[in-house]
Amino acid sequence: MIRVALVQNAPIFGDVSGNLSRVRSLLATRKESSPDLVVLPELFASGYQFVSRQEAMELGEPSGEDGSKPGETVSFLEALSRETGGWVVGGLPIRRGSRVFNSSIVASGGTVRAVYDKTHLFEAENRWFDRGEGPLCLVETPFGKLGVMICFDWLFPEVTRTLALGGATVIAHPVNWVLPFGPQGMILRSVENRVFSVTANRVGEESRGGLPALRYIGSSQVVSPAGQILARASGSAEELLELSIDPDLSRDKRVVEESDFFRQRRPELYAR
Ligand code: ACM
Numbered sequence: 001m002i003r004v005a006l007v008q009n010a011p012i013f014g015d016v017s018g019n020l021s022r023v024r025s026l027l028a029t030r031k032e033s034s035p036d037l038v039v040l041p042e043l044f045a046s047g048y049q050f051v052s053r054q055e056a057m058e059l060g061e062p063s064g065e066d067g068s069k070p071g072e073t074v075s076f077l078e079a080l081s082r083e084t085g086g087w088v089v090g091g092l093p094i095r096r097g098s099r100v101f102n103s104s105i106v107a108s109g110g111t112v113r114a115v116y117d118k119t120h121l122f123e124a125e126n127r128w129f130d131r132g133e134g135p136l137c138l139v140e141t142p143f144g145k146l147g148v149m150i151c152f153d154w155l156f157p158e159v160t161r162t163l164a165l166g167g168a169t170v171i172a173h174p175v176n177w178v179l180p181f182g183p184q185g186m187i188l189r190s191v192e193n194r195v196f197s198v199t200a201n202r203v204g205e206e207s208r209g210g211l212p213a214l215r216y217i218g219s220s221q222v223v224s225p226a227g228q229i230l231a232r233a234s235g236s237a238e239e240l241l242e243l244s245i246d247p248d249l250s251r252d253k254r255v256v257e258e259s260d261f262f263r264q265r266r267p268e269l270y271a272r
Pocket of ligand 1: 042121122150151152153175176177178
Protein backbone atom coordinates (compact mmCIF):
# COMPACT_ATOMS: atom_id res chain seq x y z
CA MET A 1 0.00 0.00 0.00
CA ILE A 2 1.10 3.56 -0.62
CA ARG A 3 -0.23 6.81 0.80
CA VAL A 4 -1.45 9.35 -1.75
CA ALA A 5 -2.22 13.03 -1.16
CA LEU A 6 -3.96 15.22 -3.70
CA VAL A 7 -4.22 19.01 -3.58
CA GLN A 8 -7.19 20.95 -5.01
CA ASN A 9 -6.42 24.68 -4.85
CA ALA A 10 -7.73 27.99 -6.23
CA PRO A 11 -4.77 29.95 -7.54
CA ILE A 12 -4.89 33.68 -8.20
CA PHE A 13 -3.45 34.33 -11.65
CA GLY A 14 0.19 35.43 -11.54
CA ASP A 15 0.55 35.40 -7.72
CA VAL A 16 3.03 32.53 -7.66
CA SER A 17 4.38 33.21 -4.15
CA GLY A 18 0.90 33.66 -2.65
CA ASN A 19 -0.41 30.53 -4.38
CA LEU A 20 2.54 28.44 -3.18
CA SER A 21 2.05 29.70 0.34
CA ARG A 22 -1.65 28.72 0.23
CA VAL A 23 -0.75 25.24 -1.07
CA ARG A 24 1.80 24.95 1.72
CA SER A 25 -0.98 25.68 4.25
CA LEU A 26 -3.26 23.08 2.66
CA LEU A 27 -0.47 20.50 2.80
CA ALA A 28 0.24 21.37 6.44
CA THR A 29 -3.21 19.99 7.33
CA ARG A 30 -2.27 16.51 6.15
CA LYS A 31 -2.47 13.58 8.54
CA GLU A 32 0.28 11.61 6.83
CA SER A 33 3.64 13.35 7.13
CA SER A 34 5.31 11.15 4.50
CA PRO A 35 2.91 10.49 1.60
CA ASP A 36 4.48 8.33 -1.11
CA LEU A 37 2.83 10.41 -3.82
CA VAL A 38 1.53 13.99 -3.87
CA VAL A 39 -0.30 15.28 -6.96
CA LEU A 40 -1.09 18.95 -7.60
CA PRO A 41 -3.12 20.49 -10.47
CA GLU A 42 -2.01 21.74 -13.87
CA LEU A 43 -0.47 25.27 -13.68
CA PHE A 44 -1.26 25.18 -9.95
CA ALA A 45 0.85 28.18 -8.93
CA SER A 46 0.71 30.39 -12.03
CA GLY A 47 -3.00 30.21 -12.80
CA TYR A 48 -4.39 29.02 -16.13
CA GLN A 49 -5.93 31.79 -18.20
CA PHE A 50 -2.98 33.34 -19.98
CA VAL A 51 -3.84 36.12 -22.42
CA SER A 52 -0.56 36.31 -24.33
CA ARG A 53 2.49 34.25 -25.12
CA GLN A 54 4.56 36.92 -23.42
CA GLU A 55 2.72 36.24 -20.15
CA ALA A 56 3.45 32.54 -20.50
CA MET A 57 7.13 33.33 -21.13
CA GLU A 58 7.26 35.65 -18.11
CA LEU A 59 5.65 33.13 -15.76
CA GLY A 60 7.59 30.26 -17.37
CA GLU A 61 10.27 28.84 -15.08
CA PRO A 62 13.58 27.13 -15.78
CA SER A 63 13.38 23.50 -14.70
CA GLY A 64 17.00 23.55 -13.55
CA GLU A 65 17.75 20.38 -15.51
CA ASP A 66 20.56 22.07 -17.47
CA GLY A 67 22.24 23.27 -14.26
CA SER A 68 20.51 26.67 -14.30
CA LYS A 69 18.80 27.93 -11.16
CA PRO A 70 15.34 26.33 -10.93
CA GLY A 71 12.29 28.61 -10.71
CA GLU A 72 10.20 29.24 -7.60
CA THR A 73 7.58 26.56 -8.30
CA VAL A 74 10.22 24.00 -9.30
CA SER A 75 12.07 24.67 -6.02
CA PHE A 76 8.81 24.30 -4.10
CA LEU A 77 8.13 20.89 -5.66
CA GLU A 78 11.70 19.78 -5.04
CA ALA A 79 11.53 20.90 -1.40
CA LEU A 80 8.19 19.15 -0.91
CA SER A 81 9.64 15.90 -2.22
CA ARG A 82 12.57 16.25 0.15
CA GLU A 83 10.24 16.89 3.08
CA THR A 84 7.88 13.97 2.33
CA GLY A 85 10.52 11.52 1.14
CA GLY A 86 8.06 10.54 -1.62
CA TRP A 87 7.21 11.50 -5.19
CA VAL A 88 5.62 14.79 -6.12
CA VAL A 89 3.89 15.72 -9.39
CA GLY A 90 2.65 19.24 -10.16
CA GLY A 91 2.02 21.44 -13.18
CA LEU A 92 3.70 24.70 -14.17
CA PRO A 93 4.87 26.65 -17.23
CA ILE A 94 8.43 25.64 -18.12
CA ARG A 95 10.60 27.96 -20.20
CA ARG A 96 13.44 26.66 -22.36
CA GLY A 97 15.12 29.41 -24.34
CA SER A 98 12.52 30.97 -26.60
CA ARG A 99 10.03 28.15 -26.00
CA VAL A 100 7.50 27.69 -23.21
CA PHE A 101 5.57 24.56 -22.34
CA ASN A 102 2.58 23.61 -20.20
CA SER A 103 4.50 21.01 -18.19
CA SER A 104 4.42 18.82 -15.12
CA ILE A 105 7.40 18.05 -12.98
CA VAL A 106 8.08 14.80 -11.20
CA ALA A 107 10.32 15.33 -8.18
CA SER A 108 11.72 13.00 -5.56
CA GLY A 109 14.49 13.24 -3.00
CA GLY A 110 14.65 17.01 -3.53
CA THR A 111 15.43 16.69 -7.26
CA VAL A 112 13.56 16.92 -10.54
CA ARG A 113 13.38 13.38 -11.96
CA ALA A 114 11.31 14.10 -15.07
CA VAL A 115 9.62 16.95 -16.90
CA TYR A 116 6.64 16.17 -19.11
CA ASP A 117 5.52 18.79 -21.62
CA LYS A 118 1.79 18.55 -22.42
CA THR A 119 1.41 17.03 -25.87
CA HIS A 120 -2.27 17.86 -26.52
CA LEU A 121 -2.83 21.54 -25.89
CA PHE A 122 -6.40 22.70 -25.21
CA GLU A 123 -8.00 25.61 -27.00
CA ALA A 124 -6.20 28.95 -26.39
CA GLU A 125 -3.21 27.10 -24.92
CA ASN A 126 -2.23 26.50 -28.53
CA ARG A 127 -1.59 30.25 -28.84
CA TRP A 128 0.52 30.65 -25.69
CA PHE A 129 2.43 27.39 -25.39
CA ASP A 130 4.66 25.19 -27.48
CA ARG A 131 3.45 21.63 -27.89
CA GLY A 132 5.45 18.93 -26.15
CA GLU A 133 7.05 16.51 -28.59
CA GLY A 134 7.21 13.56 -26.25
CA PRO A 135 8.14 11.02 -25.22
CA LEU A 136 5.17 10.29 -22.96
CA CYS A 137 6.14 10.21 -19.30
CA LEU A 138 6.82 7.05 -17.34
CA VAL A 139 9.05 7.19 -14.27
CA GLU A 140 10.37 4.25 -12.24
CA THR A 141 9.41 4.53 -8.57
CA PRO A 142 9.43 2.12 -5.62
CA PHE A 143 5.70 1.53 -6.28
CA GLY A 144 6.15 0.66 -9.95
CA LYS A 145 6.04 2.92 -12.95
CA LEU A 146 4.36 6.27 -12.48
CA GLY A 147 2.73 7.66 -15.62
CA VAL A 148 2.05 11.37 -16.05
CA MET A 149 -0.39 13.08 -18.39
CA ILE A 150 -1.86 16.58 -18.31
CA CYS A 151 -5.55 17.45 -18.52
CA PHE A 152 -6.75 17.33 -22.18
CA ASP A 153 -4.32 14.44 -22.84
CA TRP A 154 -6.98 12.23 -21.25
CA LEU A 155 -9.34 12.71 -24.21
CA PHE A 156 -6.74 11.08 -26.43
CA PRO A 157 -7.19 7.52 -25.12
CA GLU A 158 -3.92 6.53 -26.76
CA VAL A 159 -2.05 8.44 -24.05
CA THR A 160 -3.46 6.50 -21.10
CA ARG A 161 -3.23 3.28 -23.08
CA THR A 162 0.42 3.89 -23.98
CA LEU A 163 1.27 4.64 -20.35
CA ALA A 164 -0.58 1.52 -19.19
CA LEU A 165 1.04 -0.70 -21.83
CA GLY A 166 4.36 0.75 -20.70
CA GLY A 167 3.65 -0.61 -17.23
CA ALA A 168 2.18 2.34 -15.32
CA THR A 169 0.59 1.26 -12.06
CA VAL A 170 -0.54 4.79 -11.21
CA ILE A 171 -1.23 7.71 -13.54
CA ALA A 172 -0.78 11.17 -12.04
CA HIS A 173 -3.06 13.57 -13.89
CA PRO A 174 -2.77 17.30 -13.13
CA VAL A 175 -5.75 19.09 -14.72
CA ASN A 176 -7.61 22.39 -14.96
CA TRP A 177 -10.96 20.95 -15.92
CA VAL A 178 -13.78 23.20 -17.05
CA LEU A 179 -15.77 20.67 -19.11
CA PRO A 180 -18.28 18.69 -17.04
CA PHE A 181 -17.56 15.16 -18.26
CA GLY A 182 -13.94 14.78 -17.15
CA PRO A 183 -14.51 13.14 -13.77
CA GLN A 184 -16.88 10.50 -15.20
CA GLY A 185 -14.73 10.00 -18.29
CA MET A 186 -11.61 9.27 -16.27
CA ILE A 187 -13.41 6.37 -14.59
CA LEU A 188 -13.47 4.68 -17.99
CA ARG A 189 -9.79 5.46 -18.62
CA SER A 190 -8.94 3.70 -15.36
CA VAL A 191 -11.21 0.73 -16.09
CA GLU A 192 -10.17 0.13 -19.69
CA ASN A 193 -6.51 0.20 -18.67
CA ARG A 194 -6.90 -1.35 -15.20
CA VAL A 195 -4.79 1.40 -13.70
CA PHE A 196 -5.11 3.87 -10.80
CA SER A 197 -5.67 7.48 -11.82
CA VAL A 198 -5.01 10.41 -9.52
CA THR A 199 -6.56 13.53 -11.07
CA ALA A 200 -5.88 16.85 -9.31
CA ASN A 201 -8.07 19.74 -10.47
CA ARG A 202 -8.37 23.34 -9.30
CA VAL A 203 -11.44 25.34 -8.29
CA GLY A 204 -12.42 28.98 -8.72
CA GLU A 205 -12.94 31.19 -11.75
CA GLU A 206 -10.81 33.23 -14.11
CA SER A 207 -11.90 35.95 -16.51
CA ARG A 208 -8.99 37.79 -18.05
CA GLY A 209 -8.22 39.92 -21.07
CA GLY A 210 -11.70 39.75 -22.55
CA LEU A 211 -11.50 35.96 -22.96
CA PRO A 212 -14.56 33.87 -22.05
CA ALA A 213 -14.77 33.30 -18.28
CA LEU A 214 -13.59 29.92 -17.05
CA ARG A 215 -15.13 28.11 -14.08
CA TYR A 216 -13.09 25.19 -12.86
CA ILE A 217 -15.13 22.21 -11.69
CA GLY A 218 -12.92 20.76 -8.95
CA SER A 219 -14.03 17.16 -8.34
CA SER A 220 -10.43 15.99 -8.06
CA GLN A 221 -10.47 12.25 -7.65
CA VAL A 222 -8.69 8.96 -7.28
CA VAL A 223 -10.08 6.03 -9.28
CA SER A 224 -9.14 2.36 -8.88
CA PRO A 225 -8.40 -0.10 -11.72
CA ALA A 226 -11.92 -1.48 -11.15
CA GLY A 227 -13.46 1.94 -11.67
CA GLN A 228 -14.30 2.73 -8.06
CA ILE A 229 -14.10 6.39 -7.07
CA LEU A 230 -11.91 5.99 -4.00
CA ALA A 231 -12.00 9.71 -3.17
CA ARG A 232 -13.57 12.74 -4.81
CA ALA A 233 -13.32 16.38 -3.76
CA SER A 234 -16.08 18.97 -3.94
CA GLY A 235 -16.76 21.15 -6.97
CA SER A 236 -15.89 24.44 -5.33
CA ALA A 237 -13.63 24.25 -2.26
CA GLU A 238 -9.90 24.06 -1.76
CA GLU A 239 -9.19 20.61 -0.35
CA LEU A 240 -6.57 18.06 0.47
CA LEU A 241 -7.50 14.42 -0.16
CA GLU A 242 -5.54 11.60 1.48
CA LEU A 243 -5.93 7.86 1.01
CA SER A 244 -4.06 4.58 0.66
CA ILE A 245 -3.96 2.54 -2.54
CA ASP A 246 -2.34 -0.72 -3.57
CA PRO A 247 -0.59 -0.06 -6.92
CA ASP A 248 -0.01 -3.80 -7.44
CA LEU A 249 -3.73 -4.16 -8.25
CA SER A 250 -2.91 -2.46 -11.58
CA ARG A 251 -0.81 -5.41 -12.66
CA ASP A 252 -3.87 -7.65 -13.14
CA LYS A 253 -5.42 -6.70 -16.48
CA ARG A 254 -8.35 -9.12 -16.24
CA VAL A 255 -11.74 -7.45 -16.24
CA VAL A 256 -13.37 -10.81 -15.51
CA GLU A 257 -11.68 -14.15 -14.91
CA GLU A 258 -11.25 -15.10 -18.58
CA SER A 259 -10.92 -11.67 -20.18
CA ASP A 260 -7.59 -9.91 -19.95
CA PHE A 261 -7.80 -6.49 -21.61
CA PHE A 262 -4.22 -6.45 -22.70
CA ARG A 263 -4.00 -10.04 -23.97
CA GLN A 264 -7.19 -9.63 -26.00
CA ARG A 265 -6.06 -6.50 -27.80
CA ARG A 266 -6.00 -6.70 -31.62
CA PRO A 267 -3.62 -3.90 -32.55
CA GLU A 268 -3.40 -5.17 -36.12
CA LEU A 269 -7.03 -4.06 -36.55
CA TYR A 270 -6.66 -0.60 -35.03
CA ALA A 271 -6.11 2.74 -36.75
CA ARG A 272 -2.70 4.35 -36.50
C1 ACM B 1 -7.20 21.48 -20.24
O1 ACM B 1 -6.53 20.75 -20.97
N1 ACM B 1 -6.64 22.28 -19.37
C2 ACM B 1 -8.67 21.47 -20.35
